[in-house]
Amino acid sequence: MSMEIAKVAAEAAKQAVADVREGLVRDLDVDDSRHVLPMPRDAADQVRLLFDRQAVPQVPPIRGVPQAARAWRDTTLQCVDTVAHRVRQALWEGERTAxxxxxxxxxGPHGDPKTNLARVHTCITENRPFVSVTVCGSLQRLLVTGHTWAASLSIVAKVPGEPPAFAVATAGHALAADCSEAQLLLPEGLWKLRTEDDTRQxxxxxxxIMPSERRDLETYLGxxxxxxxxxxxxxxxxAEAMLSNHMPLGFxxxxxVLQAAVVVVAAAHGFVVRPLTPGGGVMKPWECTRMLSSALTQGVDIPPIVLGQNEMYAKNLAQRLIRVPLAAS
Structure with a gap:
């Protein structure tokens, strides 16, 4: 049931983001356009416009669309609200999680990870079922640029007596996993179980893929x-470039921990996962699940993780990153 909850939440979250993005490319409704473009406020203003006199003097200088920055902030908040509403609706009204x-x-997805992690810890302590939805990255950047790498949703679900399940939802894909199986959402809306027979490019x-915080390594890694x-x-x-496309390596x-569902999902979907710690070896899906479960219970972070499409790629990157102080000197 943990897996089913994670899948339902991921499916709803992905569709919510897609619907908000689709709404941004539609033409403005005629009734709403007056909130964006300067318009006469009363009959006197209309008469002045009719006789080509000074238009509404109260209108401030326009930079693009008036109040654009505020409009994008509101749109981003609307996206978070839509995700929250869709996830709750799917979980509370759906037969699969009845x-x-x-x-x-x-x-979540509202609230900061630290506060939400405390709520997760309470649920674990009291042996209550829960699902956590956490925003990774910047939804505003995703909505503005359309870059699907800009943001995603990290999902953790657990019911008493079962190990936790994890899922990730991007603007284009949704994937789920637990310690024993991995599934991905097909374009037609059905979930497919990943098997060893699945082929990969x-x-x-x-x-x-490297974090922007480590641009200091650009010359070395280049x-x-x-x-x-x-x-x-x-x-x-x-989640988007490796798990759903063809990027072979990432850090x-x-x-x-609430933003780390991608670690278990990657391991279960056949990627090599290596923690960047002394002696850190390849972790199986159940070991990744145990690591994240421990971090959820203790309220601690997880170490940096190297992920690769094969063991050689992951091992080489891990060794190069561990040797960074020596290489930089």
């Missing part, structure tokens, strides 16, 4: 990788 509808604690050499993508949020970039640098 057994836990009354007791299920839905945490060969790794593209020289491509790697000796090994021709195409380095420095991103503000590695969780979203890995997950977000420490907060």
């Amino acid at each position: 057994p836990y509808t009354d007791d299920l604690e839905i945490i 060969p790794a593209a050499p020289g491509h790697v 000796r090994f990788y021709e195409h380095i993508e420095y991103v503000d949020d590695t969780a979203s970039a890995i 997950h640098y977000t420490g907060h």
Whole structure:
């Protein structure tokens, strides 16, 4: 049931973001246009416009669209509200999660991760079912630029007596996993179970995702990788570019456990996961689940993680990053 809750939440979150984005490319409604363009406020203003006199003097100087910055902030908040509403509606009204509808604690996407983690810890302590939805990256940047790497949603779900399940939802894809299986949402709206028979395109050499905080390594890593993508949020970039497309290698640098669902999802979907710690080896999906479960219970961060399409790529990047102080000197 934990897996089903995570899938329902991911599916609803992905569709919510898609609907908000679709709404941004529609023409303004005629009735709403007066809130965006300067218009006469009363009959006297209309008469002045009719006789080509001074138009509404109260209108401030326009920079693009009036109050554009505020409008984009409001749109971003609307997107978060829409995700929250859709997730709650899908979980509370759907047949797939009916057994836990009354007791299920839905945490996020509003609120900061620290506060929401405290609520998760309470649910674990009291043995209550919960699902957490956390924004990774910048939804405003996603809505403005359309760049699907800009933001995603990290989902953690757990019911008593089961291990937690995890899911990630980007603007274009949704994937879910627990310690024993992995699934992805197909374009037609059905979930597909990943198996060993699934084929994957060969790794593209020289491509790697790195956090923007580590641009200081650009010269050093440039000796090994021709195409380095420095991103503000590695969780979203890995979910979209690696798990859903063909990027072969990434460095997950977000420490907060509620934003780390991508780690378990990647491991279960066949990617190599290596913590950047002394002696850190390849982690199986159940080991990743145990690591995140422990972090949820203790309220601590997880270490930086290297993810690769194969073990050689992941091992080489991990060793190069561990040797950074020596290489930089």
